[in-house]
Amino acid sequence: MLRPLIPALAALGLFATSVPAQELRPVQPKPADDRTAATELHAPCEMTEDSESCSRVLACVGESGLWFAGRAIGRGTGVLRGALSNGVTCGGTWTESNWFGAGQADVTCSNGETGRVYFTYQDRWTGTATGNGSMSGGNRIEIWSGNRVPEFLQNTTGQPALPCGGAAIPIS
Structure with a gap:
């Protein structure tokens, strides 16, 4: 749902250097006080009919291979949480704005950056x-x-890959 858009916003235009293709795996946040967020990101993400429905969110940030992996919780409106490939954690809110299925997500990251995504x-x-x-x-x-x-x-090979900054980051 709109949840995935919020994580993209969370990937607040951080500056990163080019990176080769890499396996997309859970990111451990760097700050010690973010352990709860890390645990939550590794929990199962299940789609349900209620406001606790969970959807996976992936995003590319910039052109240097920086990526975001997280989850959006809710239906019609909700929260999103995740982390950038450089370990910066991000969170925010998302909301569907009309019956066409358009919406907006806003995020704030642990490094102070913010972002907005329209989905x-x-x-x-x-x-x-x-x-x-x-x-x-x-x-x-x-x-x-x-x-x-x-x-x-x-x-083209049939393998799922996140197309970030020219790097094809394998996902599963």
């Missing part, structure tokens, strides 16, 4: 959405959400 649902029930936005530092955000994101992001 459109492809399938409200599964939380499948795509969107674009930017971070306060000027980096562009491209986001994908939903529990079928890997299927949506299959590359």
Whole structure:
């Protein structure tokens, strides 16, 4: 749903250097006080009919291979949490704004950056959405959400990969 867009916003245009393709795996936040967030990110993300419904959110931030992995919780409106590939944690809110399936997500990251993403649902029930936005530092955000994101992001070899800054980051 709109949840995936919020994480993209969370990927607030951080500046990063180019990185080679890498396996997308859970990111451990660096600050010791973010252990609760790290535990939550590794818990199962299940789609339900209620306000606790969870959808996976993935995003590319900027053109240097920086990526975001997280989750959006809720239906129609909710919260999102996750982390950037450099360990910065981000969180915020998302809301669907009209019956066309358009919405907005706003995020704030532990490094002080903020971001906004505008998204459109492809399938409200599964939380499948795509969107674009930017971070306060000027980096562009491209986001994908939903529990079928890997299927949506299959590359020419049939393997799912997040297309961040020219790097094809494998996902599962």
